[in-house]
Amino acid sequence: MSHTERMPRTRTYLMCPPEHFTVEYAINPWMDTTAPVDPVLALKQWQMLHDTLADLGHQVHVLSPQPGLPDMVFAANGAFSVDGTVYGARFKHPQRAAEAAFHQLFYASGAWRFADPAFVNEGEGDFAYLPNAYGGLILAGYGFRTDPAAHAEAQEVLGRPVVSLKLVDPAYYHLDTALAALDDRNVTYYPDAFSAASQRVLRQLFPDAVLADRADAEAFGLNLVSDGRNVVLNTEAAGMADKVRAAGYTPVTVDLSELKRGGGSVKCAVAELRP
Numbered sequence: 001m002s003h004t005e006r007m008p009r010t011r012t013y014l015m016c017p018p019e020h021f022t023v024e025y026a027i028n029p030w031m032d033t034t035a036p037v038d039p040v041l042a043l044k045q046w047q048m049l050h051d052t053l054a055d056l057g058h059q060v061h062v063l064s065p066q067p068g069l070p071d072m073v074f075a076a077n078g079a080f081s082v083d084g085t086v087y088g089a090r091f092k093h094p095q096r097a098a099e100a101a102f103h104q105l106f107y108a109s110g111a112w113r114f115a116d117p118a119f120v121n122e123g124e125g126d127f128a129y130l131p132n133a134y135g136g137l138i139l140a141g142y143g144f145r146t147d148p149a150a151h152a153e154a155q156e157v158l159g160r161p162v163v164s165l166k167l168v169d170p171a172y173y174h175l176d177t178a179l180a181a182l183d184d185r186n187v188t189y190y191p192d193a194f195s196a197a198s199q200r201v202l203r204q205l206f207p208d209a210v211l212a213d214r215a216d217a218e219a220f221g222l223n224l225v226s227d228g229r230n231v232v233l234n235t236e237a238a239g240m241a242d243k244v245r246a247a248g249y250t251p252v253t254v255d256l257s258e259l260k261r262g263g264g265s266v267k268c269a270v271a272e273l274r275p
């Protein structure tokens with residue numbers, strides 16, 4: 001099968017170094033408070049991810065990490081922006097609640113329209129945007145973290161259709177652990193992470209999606225960041241790298257073994273800013 005050449009688009013990202021990263025509470029099945037994190041290695045791996053994105057030509061903003069907020073490295077959860085409008089986050093768990101204000105402060109320093117959320121939602125953890133699918137489509141996950149009422153709120157704030165997808169496997173508690181945008185119109189996803197009805201919806205909307213399997217999901221292979229051509233994903237996800245290569249994309253791997261202890265990988269650590 002031949003593919004038209006995949007074209008990268010320059011992106012702007014926001015990341016937060018894991019300076020205070022630990023696993024001191026467990027709010028997802030990957031977190032084991034008895035297994036120590038190697039802080040030096042975590043920071044080194046994060047820096048490699050940061051430099052990889054910068055070397056691909058993207059602009060990477062850095063948010064100041066805060067003591068007492070060990071999950072702040074998972075910057076994707078702090079907000080969701082589309083075309084200059086930011087829909088703020090509201091965390092489900094009290095341990096992470098204070099992160100939202102630091103993200104809001106970041107947006108206050110730029111030319112963004114910021115909307116305060118009334119409902120629980122964990123930003124890009126549960127929202128994805130496809131600017132060239134159906135004129136601009138938002139995919140939204142619920143079932144574990146984000147309140148489905150936030151999906152309707154996001155649609156009102158952002159003025160794009162929001163398609164709600166139900167997550168059913170606690171290991172894949174955020175949409176970004178089970179589905180990723182590969183470019184402006186196509187996605188990859190792990191079907192079994194979704195309800196049967198949501199799988200039906202995904203098949204209808206994305207007949208050409210790259211389908212991932214259980215091993216890809218377990219290796220956090222869906223938790224990827226793509227610029228439309230270069231697909232940055234974690235080293236462990238070798239099968240996923242093969243699948244995106246077969247679909248005409250260029251996999252770029254980064255070892256993020258330490259962040260996995262927190263239940264996240266590449267995408268969790270990167271918020272895309274859409275000015």
Ligand code: ARG
Nearest residue numbers: 028074076125174262264268
């Ligand atoms: N420990 C964090 C939590 O459970 C991990 C968040 C991962 N982020 C993501 N976008 N999936 O909230």
